[in-house]
Amino acid sequence: MKKYDFDQVIDRRNTSSYKWDNPMYAGKSMLPMPVADMEFVVADEILEALDKITQHGVLGYSIVPDSLKLLAQKRIQEEYHWTTELDWQVWLPGIVPGITLACDLFSNDARGVLTAIPVYHPFHLIPTWLNRPLLTFPMVEKDGRWTYDFVAFEEALKQKPGVFLFCNPHNPGGTVFNQAEIDRIVALCKQYDCLIISDEIHADLRIHPQSKHICIGQYIEEIPSISFFATSKAFNTAGLGGCVTIIPHQKTREAFIKKTFGYMPMLSRHSIDVMSAAYLHGSNWLSQLLPYLKQNHDYLMDFVNQTSGLDMVPLEATYLAWISYDPTWGDLPERLLENGLHVLRGEQFKGKNFIRLNFACSKTQLQEACQIIASLAH
Ligand SMILES: Cc1ncc(COP(=O)(O)O)c(C=O)c1O
Structure with a gap:
């Protein structure tokens, strides 16, 4: 069974990435954690399915088999x-x-x-x-x-x-x-x-x-x-x-x-074969992904619990943390953005004084995000 390396940091800039190539970031260094996709390479078998289509070379209409x-x-x-x-x-x-x-x-x-x-x-x-x-x-x-x-x-x-x-x-x-x-x-x-x-x-x-x-x-x-x-x-x-x-x-x-x-x-055809x-x-990949996400989740929970004025309940599923902040943080999403971390504003989900942070990334990226948040603490 292949062992996947979710610690690997992959440069996704200049790949037409909705997350990383956001025009708002032009000229700035930014760690983006708003969009719900993950920073990980997919399972080998998914890449093989895509390679097979490329080798065949015909991209006509498809039906779901x-x-x-x-x-x-x-x-x-x-x-x-x-x-x-x-x-x-x-x-x-x-x-x-x-x-x-x-x-x-x-x-x-x-x-x-x-x-x-x-x-x-x-x-x-x-x-x-x-x-x-x-x-x-x-x-x-x-x-x-x-x-x-x-x-x-x-x-x-x-x-x-x-x-x-x-x-x-x-x-x-x-x-x-x-x-x-x-x-x-x-x-x-x-x-x-x-x-x-x-x-x-x-x-x-x-x-x-x-x-x-x-x-x-x-x-x-x-x-x-x-x-x-x-x-x-x-x-x-x-x-x-x-x-x-x-x-x-x-x-x-x-x-x-x-x-x-x-x-x-x-x-x-790509989406069907994938x-x-x-x-x-996909089960081998997924069975390694879930413990990795759980570790990131626990790391983030510990950080939030140790940081005054932040709160979060443990998640049962997803990699989208919903973190509340008290008024002493001011406009936290805006301050984070100015300091190189993009998270979603709670208001986007109709929640006030919350941020949504995507922790489906390498541990080092998550640590960097936590450091940026910590640097804004008073
Ligand atoms: C709850 C939920 N539904 C749907 C989607 C997007 O689904 P689709 O890309 O198939 O429209 C997302 C993406 O983050 C989601 O979180």
């Missing part, structure tokens, strides 16, 4: 214990466009889009793009993890949103929703007749050994749902996209498929 459909079905069964039918699958080039289509279809002027805050920013931008009402409710810190304020959730549901956008595992903050929470969400959405759109892109990035991923879509008897899964986040192939949408309810699925016509391009390679051969 049955072999990939079976691999996705198997993964959902074996890793998340949800038995799905192949017919329920709809393959798309990306999750965000898929969620946008679903919101367009299943919300309207009277029945808006509900989501928790903080949350991955497209969740609250999508209703704005579509001119649909946005309804939100807060997450709360309870027993050392982020969870929903269920009273506020129910109050928001009383306003009759058409769809509820669920992010599990949650970005930012890393909650893997447990059975009791899933049961409550299903019961409330059923009571208020609200379609659940579930984004599970981070499901394979569980760094807390006890956390178990539960697919909300398995409660098909209870409520229609649309669930999104992808290999792109866990196997660090975000730039290639690709996802599988699981829609058990026939009428919902047919309406969704119809809505994709003309809007969704086909998947590329997804297959990730499902088939």
